[in-house]
Amino acid sequence: MxxxxxxxxxxxxxxxxxxxxxxxxxxxxxxxxxxxxxxxxxxxxxxxxxxxxxxxxxxxxxxxxxxxxxxxxxxxxxxxxxxxxxxxxxxxxxxxxxxxxxxxxxxxxxxxxxxxxxxxxxxxxxNVPAQGFGRTASDDPRECIVCPICGEVSNLAILTPPNGHRLMHCTSCGFEWSVKRVGCLSCGSDDSKQQIFLSNEGYPGIAMAVCQLCGYSLKEIDTREASVQDYLWEDIRSLPLNFATELWLSEQAKKDNQVH
Ligand SMILES: [Zn+2]
Ligand SMILES: [Zn+2]
Structure with missing residues (x-):
């Protein structure tokens, strides 16, 4: 696909x-x-x-x-x-x-x-277990974006070599934990067709993954393409991507209103 x-x-x-x-x-x-x-x-x-x-x-x-x-x-x-x-x-x-x-x-x-x-x-x-936290079907799927250490929400993911395994990176405490590789981490949808990836050539290896079902956006840094020393700085430096994504989402919403 x-x-x-x-x-x-x-x-x-x-x-x-x-x-x-x-x-x-x-x-x-x-x-x-x-x-x-x-x-x-x-x-x-x-x-x-x-x-x-x-x-x-x-x-x-x-x-x-x-x-x-x-x-x-x-x-x-x-x-x-x-x-x-x-x-x-x-x-x-x-x-x-x-x-x-x-x-x-x-x-x-x-x-x-x-x-x-x-x-x-x-x-x-x-080596505390990061798993077993909000991973059962009845739980809120959003719990997987909450840091198991400091309890803050993270919206930054890292794709790691060799296969693009997805980790969440907490920009508050630096802790990293595994999450499912495809689909939306907010609404829990596993339908990869509903995820759209927004990028800009000024930020190679970074994409904003936007869920078309719930509007959640997640920044993904692919460390197979970008070498990053400091994820917090990388997140700050690429804030224009977050702003542009918000704009993109609001334009999409306007278009949708015109269609219906
Ligand atoms: Zn944390
Ligand atoms: Zn979603």
Whole structure:
């Protein structure tokens, strides 16, 4: 069977290089912190008996604040520990923390993900079962896009060599788990004809798989075509594909309305 494909139209954006430089500096600081402090913090983490093994909101506050302050100093921004704790508490309680500017929000997310990835590392070392989680017929099919470690939803998949086996990659904690290779992970449809693949030549090896039944879209990076060092950055860098897909979906909806 030939998969349905379509090209997305995307305009160039010079701000990406600049954004990458900023991102790289922060990412390096996260890696330094993990090397220096990771083993101490790992001793403080406990995984639950069943997924999600360590939800983001249960991560140790002191670790979040410690890493966040290191990112602030890289960015030459001063914020008090009390302010950071306040924002973290609001986030934990499910309150809206959108009042942060974009760069503050980026450092906060990177601090969360830097600590969460310790939990993911621990889960990998302990070889915890990612299976058996939402895999029974009666369960919501969408559970397979929820990270078994941190409980966040992932919309990023990786196709691996040699056969294109599909893994979900959590952009919050970095954990990866196997999912079915064809069909929609949201509505559970196994009909590959209902999946359409949107791509753009500026992003080789990356496609947005859109389900025509439920409208769910998933970014797939085929590592047989694209070599990727950092999936979080790859996801950010290719955000224009997500935006173009939303536009494509809304245009499809308009066309459908005209037909009927
Ligand atoms: Zn996760
Ligand atoms: Zn679907």
């Amino acid at each position: 030939v998969a349905q494909k379509s090209q997305l139209v995307i305009s160039e954006d010079g701000a990406v290089t600049q954004a990458y430089q900023k991102y790289r500096l922060l990412k390096q600081e996260v890696e330094h912190w993990q090397q220096e402090r990771g083993s101490d913090w790992l001793k403080m983490l406990t995984l639950a008996e069943a997924p999600p093994y360590l939800p983001i909101k249960d991560l140790p506050s002191d670790a979040i604040v410690e890493l966040w302050q290191r990112l602030n100093s890289v960015a030459k921004v001063e914020m008090s520990d009390a302010d950071l704790r306040n924002i973290w508490e609001q986030f934990r309680n499910g309150q809206d923390v959108n009042a942060m500017d974009e760069e503050t929000a980026t450092r906060f997310r990177m601090a969360l993900s830097g600590v969460a990835s310790l939990a993911s590392q621990m889960a990998n070392e302990k």
